[in-house]
Amino acid sequence: MSEPRLDLTASPHLHSPDSTAKIMWTVVFSLLPIVAAAGYFFGISALLVVATATLSTVATERLISGPGTLGNGSATITGVLLGLVLPAGMPLWMVAIGGVVSIGLGKAIFGGLGQNLFNPALIGRAFLQAAFPQAITTWPVAGGSFFALKGDNFALPLMRGSAPDVVTHATPLGLMKFEHTGTGIGSLILGNVGGSVGETSALLILICGGYLAYRNYLNWRIPASIMLTAGLFAAALHLINPLYPGGLFMLFSGGLMLGAVYMATDMVTSPITHKGCWIFGIGIGLLVVLIRVWGGLPEGVMYAILIMNSLVPFINRATQPRVFGVEAPSRLKRKAVAS
Amino acid sequence: MKQVAATEDLLKGLWKENPVLVQTLGMCPTLAITNSVANGIAMGIATFFVLVGSSVLVSSLRKLIPNEVRITAYIVIIATFVTVADMVLQATVPVIHKQLGAFIALIVVNCIILARQEAFAAKNTVWRSFLDAVGMGFGFIIALMLMCSVREVLGSGTFLGHSVFGPNYEPWVIMVLPPGGFLTLGFMLLAIAAWTKRKAPKPLRARPHDVTTRISQKAVV
DSSP: OOOOOOOOOOOOOOOOOOOHHHHHHHHHHHHHHHHHHHHHHHHHHHHHHHHHHHHHHHHHHHHOOOOGGGGGOOHHHHHHHHHHOOTSSHHHHHHHHHHHHHHHHTGGGGGSSTOOOOHHHHHHHHHHHHTTTTTGOOOOOOOTTTTSEEEEEEEEBBBOOOOSSSSSSSOOHHIIIOOOOOOOOHHHHHTTTSSSSSSSSSHHHHHHHHHHHHTSSSSSSSHHHHHHHHHHHHHHHHHHHHSSHHHHHHHSSTHHHHHHHHIIEEEEEEEEEEEEHHHHHHHHHHHHHHHHSSSSSOHHHHHHHHHHHHHHHHHHHTTTOOOTSOOOOHHHHHHHHHH | HHHHHHHHHHHTTTTTTTTTTTTTOOHHHHHSSTTTTTHHHHHHHHHHHHHHHHHHHHHHTTTOGGGGGGHHHHHOOOOOOHHHHHHHHHHHHHHHHHHHHHHHHGGGGGGHHHHHHHHHHTTTHHHHHHHHHHHHHHHHHHHHHHHHHHHHHHHHHHEETTSSSSSTOOOOOOGGSSHHHHHHHHHHHHHHHHHHHHHHOOOOOOOOHHHHHHHHHHHHH
């Protein structure tokens, strides 16, 4: 009978089987159904946009950071997400520039993965929104033949795309904002509406996000608090004045689902404490409704997330948990004043 | 010997101590009015004129100005030249004058100008101050031209109003907006920092035996 072995090793004793690369690639695979749905709704144009954005981010990452960081998949996620938040008919050279900006200005300039303050894909989109405001708000209508282009995807670099001979249509949010017409919740949930490549099918995004939350690869508190806040705030506004969009419409339209599930939960740019995640999500939810209802643009998810990204370091500092056995600083201060 | 120093006064402002790209002074006009080449030329020439005029006047009056009120005196001198430049621009190129707006009057507080008075003109002869001001003024114009060219070509597809890429060009609207100014300036400073870093000699590694070898070599010599 052998004696029980006694291993004496230094901590940590618990190891997580997850590596950065494993998490990142799982997220990439969870995005594939959404990409496939985008292909179903918008045809080959959507796939071209996503593929170009991904190629561009991966190439930029390879150029700036060398071959070592490609394996962790973060550049691939950025590329797929960037492709998903652009309209299907966008000229591909613009998409490629967006990819370069995402990695170059969104990530590499801060020092690479883990150092960036803002979500790289949203930085790329914000740049494109400011640089090419017309191309990025030309929304093709879903449906039609798979191989029919949804716009002048192959416009020559630096040149304007020729006027599209496809039908374009305002997004549900644009309709609500400028013409005060609602869109049925049913088509919003299924995704049969105008919009960016990947922000159409709310149901599919929820399913994929639910899988990631189940694997614990995203903090469910962030999407939950964003949706709760945005839904309740919008519902309250709708009660006060029925001209404002209702809570369900607010939740299922535009980029809120994709933003809440995939953009806001980026591990690098979201708070590290659970309490901080609630604050972060509530802030995004409030800002989304504020921008959508009173802002100049019909959609505000991108700016809401970027604004709250910039507050993450402060949220982290403010929500530090109390170290076991040490009194909270506020109580110490009170004691000092009393004595 | 003195001649060499004088050319150095003239040339240092162009590149080695460029007021915008190396000293990062005068950021306000550099960011605000560089969205078209025409604006940049007008602003560059106006600033050049004010800088040269006030440098010459300050250095010729440098022994008369009491030390305690020198900044006030410099500002009065600079403001005089700015008023002249403002009126001349308004009379000759009213369109550009209107586009530049408050930034003409704001040349008074352009820190390039005040810095040259305080750092150079107040301590040097009129001739040397003149050369210094000409060098710094041209350096400012060079920096503005670099910024303007990038921003106007990308942001409007034109250079001095002439089309560069043809009628189908899709302008990058962001480049003529304020963010474009910050992006362009940031990239230019990044490029210059990278370039100077590459040119600079590698710093010596402070290792103990290196020091001792150097000392022993010295002792031998």
